Amino acid sequence: xxxxxxxxxxxxxxxxxxxxxxxxxxxxxxxxxxxxxxxxxxxxxxxxxxxxxxxxxxxxxxxxxxxxxxxxxxxxxxxxxxxxxxxxxxxxxxxxxxxxxxxxxxxxxxxxxxxxxxxxxxxxxxxxxxxxxxxxxxxxxxxxxxxxxxxxxxxxxxxxxxxxxxxxxxxxxxxxxxxxxxxxxxxxxxxxxxxxxxxxxxxxxxxxxxxxxxxxxxxxxxxxxxxxxxxxxxxxxxxxxxxxxxxxxxxxxxxxxxxxxxxxxxxxxxxxxxxxxxxxxxxxxxxxxxxxxxxxxxxxxxxxxxxxxxxxxxxxxxxxxxxxxxxxxxxxxxxxxxxxxxxxxxxxxxxxxxxxxxxxxxxxxxxxxxxxxxxxxxxxxxxx
Numbered sequence: 001x002x003x004x005x006x007x008x009x010x011x012x013x014x015x016x017x018x019x020x021x022x023x024x025x026x027x028x029x030x031x032x033x034x035x036x037x038x039x040x041x042x043x044x045x046x047x048x049x050x051x052x053x054x055x056x057x058x059x060x061x062x063x064x065x066x067x068x069x070x071x072x073x074x075x076x077x078x079x080x081x082x083x084x085x086x087x088x089x090x091x092x093x094x095x096x097x098x099x100x101x102x103x104x105x106x107x108x109x110x111x112x113x114x115x116x117x118x119x120x121x122x123x124x125x126x127x128x129x130x131x132x133x134x135x136x137x138x139x140x141x142x143x144x145x146x147x148x149x150x151x152x153x154x155x156x157x158x159x160x161x162x163x164x165x166x167x168x169x170x171x172x173x174x175x176x177x178x179x180x181x182x183x184x185x186x187x188x189x190x191x192x193x194x195x196x197x198x199x200x201x202x203x204x205x206x207x208x209x210x211x212x213x214x215x216x217x218x219x220x221x222x223x224x225x226x227x228x229x230x231x232x233x234x235x236x237x238x239x240x241x242x243x244x245x246x247x248x249x250x251x252x253x254x255x256x257x258x259x260x261x262x263x264x265x266x267x268x269x270x271x272x273x274x275x276x277x278x279x280x281x282x283x284x285x286x287x288x289x290x291x292x293x294x295x296x297x298x299x300x301x302x303x304x305x306x307x308x309x310x311x312x313x314x315x316x317x318x319x320x321x322x323x324x325x326x327x328x329x330x331x332x333x334x335x336x337x338x339x340x341x342x343x344x345x346x347x348x349x350x351x352x353x354x355x356x357x358x359x360x361x362x363x364x365x366x367x368x369x370x371x372x373x374x375x376x377x378x379x380x381x382x383x384x
Contacts, residue, residue, distance in 0.1 A: 001365065002034040004105040004130075006096075006119070008112035009041055011053050012233070012254070014137040014180075014278040015112040020258075021183040022109055022135060025358045028184055033362065036103065040115055044095040045088070060296050068297035093118045100128050106365045109133045113144035120146030131365065131377065135181055136160060138277035138299050139306045141168075152361070152377045156180045156277070158349040159306055173379040177351045180281035184355065185258035186265070192287040194269045194330050200323075201264065203230040203273040204237070211294050211319055215272060216241060218323045219249050228252055228264065270330055272322065275303040275313060284312060284346065289330065289339055291315075293322045311342035351383055 005022055007015040016037075023035045042049040059067045096118050100108075108130050110116035122128045131151040134141075139156050140163070147168045153175045155161040161177050164170040204212045212229060219227045227249045231238040241251035255261050265286045272291045273279050280303070283290045290313045295301055307313045314329055316322040329335045352360070360382045 001030070001032070001362070002036070002103055002105045003107050003109065004099070004103055005035060005037045005109045005111065006115035007037060007039055008114050009039060009049055009053050009056075011057075012256075014276055017183070017278045018111040018135055018137045018181045019109075021181045021354075022111070022358070024184050024258075025181070025354055026362070028355065029359045030362055038099060040092045040095050040099070040118065041088075043099070044091050048088075060298070064297040068301060071298035072302075089114075089118065089121075093121050097122055097127055100130060105130055107131045107133060107361070109135055110146075111135050111137055113142065113146075116146040116150065117144055120149040123149035133361070136277075137180060139180075139280075139303045140299075143168075150174070152176065154178045154181065154357075156281070157306070157346065159310075174377070176357060176379060176382055177349055178354055178357050179285075179347075179350055180277050181354055182278065182282050182285055183258040186262050186282050186285060188285040189287055194289075194336070197224050197226065198270070198327075198330070199226040199228070199268045200326065201228050201230065201268040201271045201273075203271060203279065204232055204234065211322075212237060213240075214319060215293065215322060216244070216246070216249060218321070219246060222323060223248055226250070228268065230255065270326055272316075272326065275300045275307055277303060280307060280313060284343055287340075287343060289314065289336070291322070291326050291329070293319065310346065311338055312346060314339075351379075357382065 003026060005019045007019040019037050023037065026033050026035050039049070092114070096115070100122070108119050110119060110132065116132070116134050119128070119132050123132065132146070132149060133152045133154065134145055134150050135154045136145070136156050139160065141160055147164070147170055151174065153164055153170060155164065155175050155177045156179055158177060161175045164175055165172055202212060202215050212231070216227075216229060219225070225248060229241055229249060229251050231241065231251055232254045235253075238251050238253050241249065255264070265282065265288060268288060270289045270291060271283050272293050273283070275292050275295050277299070280290060292304065292313050293316050295304055304315070308315050314335075316325045318325065361377070364377055364381065
């Protein structure tokens with residue numbers, strides 16, 4: 001059996017983390033399954049992919065408002081039509097068709113909207129019958145993600161499931177609420193208590209972005225609290241923090257090992273982070289209060305539209321005194337009870353835990369040499 005997983009671009013983003021998580025879960029369920037992750041953009045146009053990645057990072061850092069407007073207008077619209085990308089989309093579709101013919105997968109799992117779009121186009125054109133699964137990596141979906149020709153949607157929440165049904169008319173039997181897929185080495189806990197002295201994790205994502213320097217300056221006045229600062233791949237930031245040699249601040253580079261990340265999660269009492277889908281999903285599984293001090297334009301801003309009203313994260317309001325806000329909330333029993341109840345409500349809506357869902361998906365896949373003539377997945381069958 002062969003499973004093809006399609007993230008997008010080479011940056012270590014949530015799309016790749018979800019792809020890695022799904023691969024690990026598949027191998028846990030069946031070590032004999034062949035899994036291959038392919039970025040069809042890099043596969044098709046490697047030089048352009050590197051240029052686009054650099055331009056994207058520059059755009060969101062230097063012109064965040066401009067990128068936010070562009071994203072909401074083009075990528076978060078219910079109907080996706082961006083003529084600028086059509087030549088590249090066509091080339092990616094051709095590349096994906098070639099990959100499918102070569103690999104003969106039993107299923108395609110898309111962890112980014114562009115590969116989902118390309119796979120759907122091929123299916124609608126009658127060039128493939130391979131089952132397509134959308135694995136969403138944020139707490140929303142948009143018109144770029146394919147709906148037609150997609151056999152199963154792994155929805156992160158009831159909110160997204162309802163949006164898929166009401167806005168995009170996706171049949172309920174094609175949706176399973178699974179949460180955002182997280183790696184099996186990030187081991188969930190049932191309950192957590194804040195310890196003293198506090199240990200707070202400050203995370204700037206894979207690129208070490210956000211107001212990390214401002215937060216570190218605030219750490220100086222809180223000597224009794226330990227801070228671990230994840231700098232991602234931002235080597236300049238890592239060196240600057242190491243040069244400060246603050247006794248209560250431990251700078252860390254990008255942690256690739258999920259086992260090491262799990263150990264770090266188990267040590268901390270709170271996280272100050274950006275609202276990336278995977279980061280928040282991991283924190284929720286560990287029952288760690290997450291404080292959002294800043295967010296990147298585009299996806300993270302839209303995540304906040306769900307996470308804040310759902311009381312799944314706390315949003316700080318004063319950049320110069322963020323840590324005081326964190327302290328105040330962590331010591332507020334009422335706020336902590338609200339947070340615990342919010343997580344309970346969020347998790348009780350899950351149809352299946354991911355490991356069990358992957359087991360049932362693998363059991364329902366048709367053989368590549370035997371094209372199916374009916375729906376390969378059915379919500380009732382998967383939940384039975």
